Amino acid sequence: MTGQIQFNIPEEAFDWYDAYAHGMMDRREFMDRLGTLAKGGITMAMLTSALIPNYALAEQVNFNDEDIKASYATFSSPNGHGEGRGYLVQPSSLADGATAPCVLVVHENRGLNPYVKDVARRLAKVGFVAFAPDALHPLGGYPGNDDEGRTMQRSLDRSKIEADFIAAANFLHDHALSSGKVGVVGFCFGGYISNFLAASLPDVIDAAVPYYGTPARNDIVGNVKGPVMIQLAETDERVNAAWPAYEEVLKANNAPYQMHMYPDTRHGFHNDSTGRYNPEMAELSWGRTIEFFNEHLN
Structure with missing residues (x-):
């Protein structure tokens, strides 16, 4: 897997992209600012291709891979939007009636895009049942582009989204394929949800791996029992x-935890569809994630 970046992108471009991706800057302002950097052989096309996701680069496990079986599943969410839907991927070697440890995969702030679906396939490839819900299901699901996805997700009630992910975790825990052991991994917004679920469902979530995500809100964060592996970009x-x-x-709770700070990385360094991708640190962090889940879910 190779990243998109083929030239030195000015550091401020990454800062502007982060602000744009998290709703602190609209697309017009983002593009206008990028335009000020298009000089000295750097074109707007070069900048946008490096910063804006290209999901053709993000496929590490094809959906036709013989080692996995992918489908979709719906679940009840009475305290959220009524019904949720997600991408369910299992190891094809799982015999009828057999079970396996499960991992909930939580997307960023733009719905279930191809990168996150690929992460679910990567987990199934190494033996986990993976389930990646789409927070945008009440609005018809991920629309096919991140701009619209971000707008759609911002339009939804945050508390109902959280309730949907609680319902998804319980659905996975009780699924016929589940061994009863459930982990969660998430990125950005999904990192927050990973921390949120560790606090909201400490008896359901057996291991949490939030990538560059903020903690659960103050009124529930004290419920975290762990284990938690925190993945942060320097x-x-x-x-x-x-x-x-x-x-x-975490210390006050005696919750087992690890924190890894990855040098020379930016928010989103695991996402192999943008110029923020750091192949070496993404691979290192993912190896640690799989080892962590193997330790606590098997």
């Missing part, structure tokens, strides 16, 4: 600012 000041206080809570 230059991600916005998210990293919350870590010291979260660590104090």
